[in-house]
Amino acid sequence: MSSRAVAIEVKELRKHFGSFTALEGTTFNVSKGDIFGFLGPNGAGKTTTIRCLMDFIRADGGSAKILGLDSEQDSVQLKRKIGYLPASEQYYENWSGQEHIEFVAKLRGVKPSSPLIKQLGFNPNSKVKHLSTGNRQKLGIILAFLGNPEVLIMDEPTRGLDPILQNQVYEILTEHKSKGGTVFMSSHNLPEVAKICDSVAVIREGAIVAEETIESLRNKSVHHIDVTFEKPFVDHKTLEGNGVKIAHSSKYGVSLRVKGDLNRTLRLITKQPVKDLEVTHASLEEIFLEIYK
């Protein structure tokens, strides 16, 4: 993790809904100026964590601090500094986008205007009930950015957007980061996380199972090795073990999935005359799935 100041500090957060445990000691930190990806499958506790951060629901134990302020005790003060994009739309269907912008601006005590309206090509005069999924999401992003909040909490910010708009959102988030802002975003979209996030936490069954920088996640060192030998090679089994699995084999070749150090496998392979050899990094998705095993 980065040694910079902490923007979001979640410590031992616990939340139960009856007998169901939604959060079981969730702990992670988000550095100031980072774009932080919060990953996990449905029901893992992502939205519950976000709701605790926003003080929509109250934790049974632990603490959540944003910019040094307690998310529950200092909720009002804190929300002046937070922009929020929910997973589900929270609009008045009979209002136009502009009416929403004016209402939220009034509540936040900021100007009811945003450069994002033009940047995202959003028509603020249409009533929300007539907006497409993508346009509703654009409105949510515009509302979240009103007043240039220091911290953005976004539940799946690119949901429903086409690839072009997704890229625009990435640019907007990256620009926010470049101005010193912090972004906490949940996502299912691993390429998206890999593309824009600085660090990531993976939540499973209410607990963080991995928290690291994107760089170190990539360096989790899962490789694919595709090798073709000059002569028939039948003794495949000698390559297996110590994190090495055979994905596919033939008379002249073998495909391996190597977790951890590559050297041992490469030494074993090069005992035979090699005709062709290809080593590739596993995708973030594969690494993610590896964590989930």
Added chain:
Amino acid sequence: MFDLIKVTLRQRRIALIAYSLGGLAMIWLYVSIYPSMQAQIGDYTKLIESMPKGLMKAFGADAVTNNFEGLIGTKLFGFVWPLIMLFLTVSFSCSAIAGEIEKTSMGLWLSAPISRLKIYWSKYIAVGLALTVFMVLTVLAVLPMAGLYNIDVSSKHIMLLSIVAGLFALAVTGLTFLASSLFSEKSRVYAVVGAGLLVMYAINLLASLSDKFVNLKYASFFYYYNSNDLLSGRPINRASLLVFGTAAVLGALGGAIVFRRRDISI
């Protein structure tokens, strides 16, 4: 705070106009037909008197007088007006909290830098203001409208009715806000409050039909709201003020406490 109140009022403005115009139309109806009814009031009184006393008492028609106040006390403010008022109060209070949670638009409010108590009280005040408009247009409006048809109405009686009817409305508002803060679906609030009011109505009916159950009447709001008594010049029953006032305060405060502490999963 003013902006928050304005938004809630704006959400309900069409319904408020509709309810108020409906109430106003009812007053106009009674005011306009009263002169022709006056000629037949003797037959009407005979008809009423021929009915079983218990039944008439149950429907609040036991104190019918031969004047306009007696007519509206029984027909309008004894049955139709409370019904309209209850629909308005329950639907507005229900939409104010549970409705916003159900539609998830409450998220817009909760993610803003305002406290939950401020949200709650702004919505409560908005419903209170809507009720005030409704009261003025459907109760106090009796005075100028009766004046247009040269019908004598005691302004004191109408004022007393306004006070008790207003407190009745506030009591229902308080309890509905409590239910609205407890639940996240409007249907559950309607079910709980509707069932509560129906039970109260049934209790009052039962108590007036059978001496065996006469003491049950004290558990019903409908016992404490007697428009006939108020319009016929009887003094306000202090128990009415106490019961409605207590229910209004406890309901509203209870709702505020619940709303401040509860989880809102939106």
